[in-house]
Amino acid sequence: xxxxxxxxxxxxxxxxxxxxxxxxxxxxxxxxxxxxxxxxxxxxxxxxxxxxxxxxxxxxxxxxxxxxxxxxxxxxxxxxxxxxxxxxxxxxxxxxxxxxxxxxxxxxxxxxxxxxx
Amino acid sequence: xxxxxxxxxxxxxxxxxxxxxxxxxxxxxxxxxxxxxxxxxxxxxxxxxxxxxxxxxxxxxxxxxxxxxxxxxxxxxxxxxxxxxxxxxxxxxxxxxxxxxxxxxxxxxxxxxxxxxxxxxxxxxxxxxxxxxxxxxxxxxxxxxxxxxxxxxxxxxxxxxxxxxxxxxxxxxxxxxxxxxxxxxxxxxxxxxxxxxxxxxxxxxxxxxxxxxxxxxxxxxxxxxxxxxxxxxxxxxxxxxxxxxxxxxxxxxxxxxxxxxxxxxxxxxxxxxxxxxxxxxxxxxxxxxxxxxxxxxxxxxxxxxxxxxxxxxxxxxxxxxxxxxxxxxxxxxxxxxxxxxxxxxxxxxxxxxxxxxxxxxxxxxxxxxxxxxxxxxxxxxxxxxxxxxxxxxxxxxxxxxxxxxxxxxxxxxxxxxxxxxxxxxxxxxxxxxxxxxxxxxxxxxxxxxxxxxxxxxxxxxxxxxxxxxxxxxxxxxxxxxxxxxxxxxxxxxxxxxxxxxxxxxxxxxxxxxxxxxxxxxxxxxxxxxxxxxxxxxxxxxxxxxxxxxxxxxxxxxxxxxxxxxxxxxxxxxxxxxxxxxxxxxxxxxxxxxxxxxxxxxxxxxxxxxxxxxxxxxxxxxxxxxxxxxxxxxxxxxxxxxxxxxxxxxxxxxxxxxxxxxxxxxxxxxxxxxxxxxxxxxxxxxxxxxxxxxxxxxxxxxxxxxxxxxxxxxxxxxxxxxxxxxxxxxxxxxxxxxxxxxxxxxxxxxxxxxxxxxxxxxxxxxxxxxxxxxxxxxxxxxxxxxxxxxxxxxxxxxxxxxxxxxxxxxxxxxxxxxxxxxxxxxxxxxxxxxxxxxxxxxxxxxxxxxxxxxxxxxxxxxxxxxxx
Numbered sequence: 001x002x003x004x005x006x007x008x009x010x011x012x013x014x015x016x017x018x019x020x021x022x023x024x025x026x027x028x029x030x031x032x033x034x035x036x037x038x039x040x041x042x043x044x045x046x047x048x049x050x051x052x053x054x055x056x057x058x059x060x061x062x063x064x065x066x067x068x069x070x071x072x073x074x075x076x077x078x079x080x081x082x083x084x085x086x087x088x089x090x091x092x093x094x095x096x097x098x099x100x101x102x103x104x105x106x107x108x109x110x111x112x113x114x115x116x117x
Numbered sequence: 118x119x120x121x122x123x124x125x126x127x128x129x130x131x132x133x134x135x136x137x138x139x140x141x142x143x144x145x146x147x148x149x150x151x152x153x154x155x156x157x158x159x160x161x162x163x164x165x166x167x168x169x170x171x172x173x174x175x176x177x178x179x180x181x182x183x184x185x186x187x188x189x190x191x192x193x194x195x196x197x198x199x200x201x202x203x204x205x206x207x208x209x210x211x212x213x214x215x216x217x218x219x220x221x222x223x224x225x226x227x228x229x230x231x232x233x234x235x236x237x238x239x240x241x242x243x244x245x246x247x248x249x250x251x252x253x254x255x256x257x258x259x260x261x262x263x264x265x266x267x268x269x270x271x272x273x274x275x276x277x278x279x280x281x282x283x284x285x286x287x288x289x290x291x292x293x294x295x296x297x298x299x300x301x302x303x304x305x306x307x308x309x310x311x312x313x314x315x316x317x318x319x320x321x322x323x324x325x326x327x328x329x330x331x332x333x334x335x336x337x338x339x340x341x342x343x344x345x346x347x348x349x350x351x352x353x354x355x356x357x358x359x360x361x362x363x364x365x366x367x368x369x370x371x372x373x374x375x376x377x378x379x380x381x382x383x384x385x386x387x388x389x390x391x392x393x394x395x396x397x398x399x400x401x402x403x404x405x406x407x408x409x410x411x412x413x414x415x416x417x418x419x420x421x422x423x424x425x426x427x428x429x430x431x432x433x434x435x436x437x438x439x440x441x442x443x444x445x446x447x448x449x450x451x452x453x454x455x456x457x458x459x460x461x462x463x464x465x466x467x468x469x470x471x472x473x474x475x476x477x478x479x480x481x482x483x484x485x486x487x488x489x490x491x492x493x494x495x496x497x498x499x500x501x502x503x504x505x506x507x508x509x510x511x512x513x514x515x516x517x518x519x520x521x522x523x524x525x526x527x528x529x530x531x532x533x534x535x536x537x538x539x540x541x542x543x544x545x546x547x548x549x550x551x552x553x554x555x556x557x558x559x560x561x562x563x564x565x566x567x568x569x570x571x572x573x574x575x576x577x578x579x580x581x582x583x584x585x586x587x588x589x590x591x592x593x594x595x596x597x598x599x600x601x602x603x604x605x606x607x608x609x610x611x612x613x614x615x616x617x618x619x620x621x622x623x624x625x626x627x628x629x630x631x632x633x634x635x636x637x638x639x640x641x642x643x644x645x646x647x648x649x650x651x652x653x654x655x656x657x658x659x660x661x662x663x664x665x666x667x668x669x670x671x672x673x674x675x676x677x678x679x680x681x682x683x684x685x686x687x688x689x690x691x692x693x694x695x696x697x698x699x700x701x702x703x704x705x706x707x708x709x710x711x712x713x714x715x716x717x718x719x720x721x722x723x724x725x726x727x728x729x730x731x732x733x734x735x736x737x738x739x740x741x742x743x744x745x746x747x748x749x750x751x752x753x754x755x756x757x758x759x760x761x762x763x764x765x766x767x768x769x770x771x772x773x774x775x776x777x778x779x780x781x782x783x784x785x786x787x788x789x790x791x792x793x794x795x796x797x798x799x800x801x802x803x804x805x806x807x808x809x810x811x812x813x814x815x816x817x818x819x820x821x822x823x824x825x826x827x828x829x830x831x832x833x834x835x836x837x838x839x840x841x842x843x844x845x846x847x848x849x850x851x852x853x854x855x856x857x858x859x860x861x862x863x864x865x866x867x868x869x870x871x872x873x874x875x876x877x878x879x880x881x882x883x884x885x886x887x888x889x890x891x892x893x894x895x896x897x898x899x900x901x902x903x904x905x906x907x908x909x910x911x912x913x914x915x916x917x918x919x920x921x922x923x924x925x926x927x928x929x930x931x932x933x934x935x936x937x938x939x940x941x942x943x944x945x946x947x948x949x950x951x952x953x954x955x956x957x958x959x960x961x962x963x964x965x966x967x968x969x970x971x972x973x974x975x976x977x978x979x980x981x982x983x984x
Contacts, residue, residue, distance in 0.1 A: 032134070032135070032138070033131060033134075033135045034134070034135040034136075034138040034139050034142075035138075037135075037139075037160075038139075038142070051160070051161065051162030051163075052135060052139070052160050052161040052162060053132075053161045053162035053163060053164060053166070053167035054162055054167070056128075056131075056132075056167055056170070056171065057167075057170050057171075057174065060171065060174055061174075075134075075138060077138065077141055079134060079137060079138060079141075080130075080134060081131070081134040081135070081138060082131045082134070
């Protein structure tokens with residue numbers, strides 16, 4: 001693969017936003033760390049490229065706050081991996097976080113005005 | 118929510134799995150394995166950074182700062198080694214000395230009683246105050262009636278001491294024990310560890326059964342379980358062992374090693390004129406002591422009406438716990454153990470407070486000294502909580518370290534005290550470290566460490582960074598008032614304790630100097646009690662032979678036998694009448710009764726004031742004679758001649774005895790006990806057994822003991838020679854309690870003074886150090902160190918003076934509490950007060966002066982550079 005110019009395209013993500021994204025990716029079921037990273041990357045159509053490693057502090061934070069549960073399991077390829085599951089508290093947090101985010105972006109958009117085509 | 122901390126290795130595996138899965142997917146997408154791995158790693162990012170982040174987030178957030186604080190505290194303590202050493206010394210002394218001292222006394226005073234529900238047990242005594250015996254051993258007749266008539270006790274038991282010669286299976290041994298009613302074991306609520314107790318029937322029939330003690334079982338029968346059923350020969354009669362008591366069991370005396378049925382004869386059951394029992398009773402559930410007392414008094418009144426022998430005889434109930442503290446039938450003067458316990462507790466409390474005060478002082482001083490340091494840290498961004506934590510770390514570390522040292526001191530101190538304390542007491546029980554007290558002292562030190570570093574920490578951490586950075590080493594500042602108060606308290610406590618100790622020591626010395634009416638030095642005693650198979654003639658012959666041979670031993674000056682030694686019993690009296698005289702009204706005509714061989718009084722060294730001592734003229738066929746003591750003579754023939762008069766025992770057929778001599782009173786009953794009239798009839802003429810040999814030697818009395826044993830063994834190989842002691846040892850037993858108290862209190866007082874000195878030294882030294890720059894400046898400019906430090910030293914001395922004043926006041930009040938324990942010295946003895954004050958002033962003044970002197974020796978340049 002060519003050297004990524006991803007460095008310049010990367011948008012700095014706020015800490016809380018990353019948490020939100022992780023919670024969202026877990027809505028559809030338990031995932032291990034690598035899968036979560038890939039999911040974020042793919043669903044954002046490669047706009048959001050996170051150092052996979054920096055996902056983990058967020059995961060640890062979410063786990064210590066009790067919004068996700070973690071357990072060792074077996075992946076599709078018969079590999080042992082640590083799977084994260086969204087629990088009820090997490091779902092609530094996701095709903096709250098999502099609502100906050102939409103309010104925030106709406107407000108910012110109002111200020112910035114419609115985008116020039 | 119706090120997750121279970123994951124281990125670093127767990128996260129490592131997760132990282133591995135992540136990268137591996139990513140690698141596989143890249144391979145599936147078409148990359149080569151190497152490339153895939155490479156890219157996967159890059160995509161992950163910095164693995165090391167991730168692991169570090171995990172590691173840090175995982176640790177409890179307070180551990181890192183805490184470790185840091187500890188490191189800082191250790192460094193800063195080592196920098197100011199002097200202060201830390203003072204603190205540690207105080208703690209070690211305080212915790213160690215207090216624990217060691219209290220532990221030695223604990224062993225004896227606080228042992229739990231080995232009975233079921235001991236608070237329901239009472240000792241029952243006859244109240245014969247009219248004869249000088251407010252707690253008299255009851256007579257069997259009274260016991261039987263009390264037992265039959267009362268409704269307040271579950272049951273009552275009676276015991277009397279017994280001494281037997283144990284022969285037949287080994288060295289002949291004289292063993293002490295008790296004759297007891299069968300109810301004895303059930304009243305006390307104890308079970309034998311082996312076998313059984315004897316029954317009512319066996320008691321009634323005087324069955325030849327015996328229950329032995331654990332110590333006898335181990336010593337003589339090697340702990341063999343087959344001892345049950347074994348035959349013993351006690352006083353030449355056979356007895357079967359039916360039970361063994363557990364090692365913890367004792368009743369009034371740890372020396373009792375066997376229990377046999379008391380087996381009252383019908384004659385004894387009616388006997389009211391001979392008083393020799395110990396009676397113990399268990400209160401019925403729901404009955405309180407007051408009710409029992411009322412009922413028993415009513416019963417005693419009834420008996421008084423029914424029997425002439427009971428005239429004036431009341432009854433007294435004493436809870437058994439109080440008896441343990443002040444056994445009433447042992448010569449001991451007023452050594453009330455409970456009082457001792459109170460004095461001891463107060464002293465221990467004082468000492469711990471002194472220690473805490475020292476630690477507090479030092480910590481407060483440290484806090485003030487570290488103000489600049491704190492300001493610097495605050496300026497560098499430390500939050501207030503961190504600052505406080507840092508200050509406390511030091512205090513806590515000192516406490517823990519000091520506590521550990523204290524344990525070491527306690528162990529060592531126990532050894533030292535054990536050696537100092539007389540044999541009689543410590544032989545019975547080896548003092549163990551009282552763990553509870555250790556924990557309390559430790560806890561106190563930690564609490565002080567935390568508390569007294571917290572408070573100043575809070576105060577000092579309030580500084581703005583600017584405040585403290587200026588004027589380095591400025592005024593002695595905050596906490597001065599507190600420290601001064603603490604020092605004053607320490608001095609006061611030291612004075613009070615020292616005065617108390619001083620009085621005790623003097624009491625002890627006075628006691629031992631008291632004229633006892635004979636010469637105890639150089640006397641050795643032994644108990645040689647002949648069994649019943651010796652008739653009167655054989656006994657007399659035995660005694661004569663022993664005395665003859667003993668007198669031939671080189672170094673022996675005199676020897677004799679007596680029925681009872683001085684300082685052993687409060688009683689052993691007999692009623693008498695005087696020829697030609699009416700009984701004196703109000704006087705019970707009851708005299709100490711000591712049967713002796715002719716040479717006994719001479720051997721004792723009793724002093725003759727009139728007439729002569731017995732000699733060869735006074736044989737079995739000669740007219741009966743008697744020697745009386747001065748109390749007796751003064752009672753009937755004050756100022757006149759007692760010699761030539763006749764007295765006799767109060768039995769109708771007792772022969773008249775002629776008084777041949779008067780001696781100054783031998784203090785038969787012990788130190789400090791009222792003297793009674795006494796008579797010394799002769800064994801050859803009266804015929805009663807005289808068990809106690811006394812021998813006066815010129816050299817070391819112990820040296821002739823083996824020879825005496827040989828002499829006796831040659832005459833009768835089965836005859837034990839028991840209780841070999843010097844007369845001084847016997848006397849010492851009475852003062853053993855006081856000796857221990859003196860040692861203990863002196864140890865306390867010395868420690869207190871040391872702690873106070875450390876405290877003052879620390880205080881003055883600290884304030885001098887704070888003014889180092891000023892001192893250096895002034896000396897560099899030509900002033901003398903004295904001028905500069907005078908104010909500080911004076912302040913220190915002022916505190917001392919205040920402390921002394923308060924301490925003296927406390928001592929004046931407090932020594933009144935000790936009055937019962939003093940002997941021959943007043944509670945407000947001027948000499949003691951004055952000398953102690955002088956000592957404390959001298960030591961304190963020295964402690965004040967020393968830091969100033971040290972400051973003077975310091976080079977001015979060094980002082981100036983200290984910043």
